[in-house]
Every structure is written in structure tokens, then in C-alpha cells.
Amino acid sequence: xxxLGDMLAHTVEFVLVIIMAALxxxxxxxxxxxxxxxxxxxxxxxxxxxxxxxxxxxxAALAFHKGEHIVIDMFLGxxxxxxxxxxxxxxxxxxxxxxxxxxxxxxxxxxxxxxxLSPALGIxxxxxxxxxxxxxxxxxxxxxxxxxxxxxxxxxxxxx
Numbered sequence: 001x002x003x004l005g006d007m008l009a010h011t012v013e014f015v016l017v018i019i020m021a022a023l024x025x026x027x028x029x030x031x032x033x034x035x036x037x038x039x040x041x042x043x044x045x046x047x048x049x050x051x052x053x054x055x056x057x058x059x060a061a062l063a064f065h066k067g068e069h070i071v072i073d074m075f076l077g078x079x080x081x082x083x084x085x086x087x088x089x090x091x092x093x094x095x096x097x098x099x100x101x102x103x104x105x106x107x108x109x110x111x112x113x114x115x116x117l118s119p120a121l122g123i124x125x126x127x128x129x130x131x132x133x134x135x136x137x138x139x140x141x142x143x144x145x146x147x148x149x150x151x152x153x154x155x156x157x158x159x160x
């Protein structure tokens with residue numbers, strides 16, 4: 001399961017590289033056209049904004065996978081191993097419930113924006129609003145992979 005989580009993380013990283021390259025290119029074009037030609041394309045700011053939204057949410061999912069979010073582990077470090085595992089299980093359960101709620105709410109919110117078009121690009125805002133449920137869904141997959149890995153590691157330790 002760790003390998004599946006890592007493969008998914010590499011895919012997200014690849015997508016992030018593509019989106020970031022597009023974002024940097026669009027912003028560069030916008031700056032060149034604005035300051036040199038005095039006429040920026042009307043669509044560049046909106047595309048850069050929507051790209052940045054996707055980068056933020058996908059990066060949050062990737063940081064979740066890598067364990068790079070802020071953690072206060074002073075409390076967990078003072079617990080015995082069984083209590084630490086129990087606390088981590090409760091924390092992971094709470095995170096899972098929150099992420100499932102977030103996916104549910106954000107899918108409904110995205111569905112309401114299907115017929116709303118962006119002013120400059122003329123695309124449906126559902127493509128922008130899907131960034132949140134996609135990110136939360138990725139976090140759920142990463143969490144499941146992490147929990148399965150922890151359970152497998154604990155069982156392997158118990159056999160030796």
C-alpha cells in the first residue's frame with residue numbers, strides 16, 4: 001500500500017510540475033505584455049489565478065502524504081507505544097471523518113457552479129471548484145495508505 005501511495009504522490013507531483021510551468025509561463029506572458037507592449041491579454045490573470053488554486057490544493061494533499069503539515073508531537077512523544085498508537089488512531093479517524101465531510105460538501109458546492117462561467121476564459125467554474133474535493137479525496141487515499149502501512153508494520157513487528 002505504501003508503494004501505491006508513493007505512486008499516487010509521484011503522479012500528483014508530475015501534475016503539479018505541469019501546472020506550475022503553465023502558471024509561470026502565463027504570468028511571464030502577462031508581465032511582458034503589460035510592461036513592454038502595454039496591452040496584457042485579458043485571460044492571463046484569470047488563468048494564473050485558477051492555476052494557483054489548483055497548485056495550492058494539490059500541494060496540500062502532497063504535504064499531507066509527506067507529513068509536512070504542522071504537527072505538535074510533544075504530547076504524543078510522552079506516551080507509551082500502545083497509547084501513542086491509540087491516540088494516532090483517534091486522530092486519523094477524526095481526520096478521515098473531516099475529509100469525508102469536506103469531500104461531500106465541496107462536491108455539492110462544485111455542482112452548483114456547473115453553469116457559472118468565468119468572465120475571461122468562459123469556462124465553467126466547476127473546473128476550479130473541483131480542486132477542493134480532488135485534494136480532500138487524495139488526502140483520504142493517502143491516509144488510508146498510511147493506516148494500512150502502520151497496521152502492516154505493527155503486525156510484522158508482533159511476529160518477530
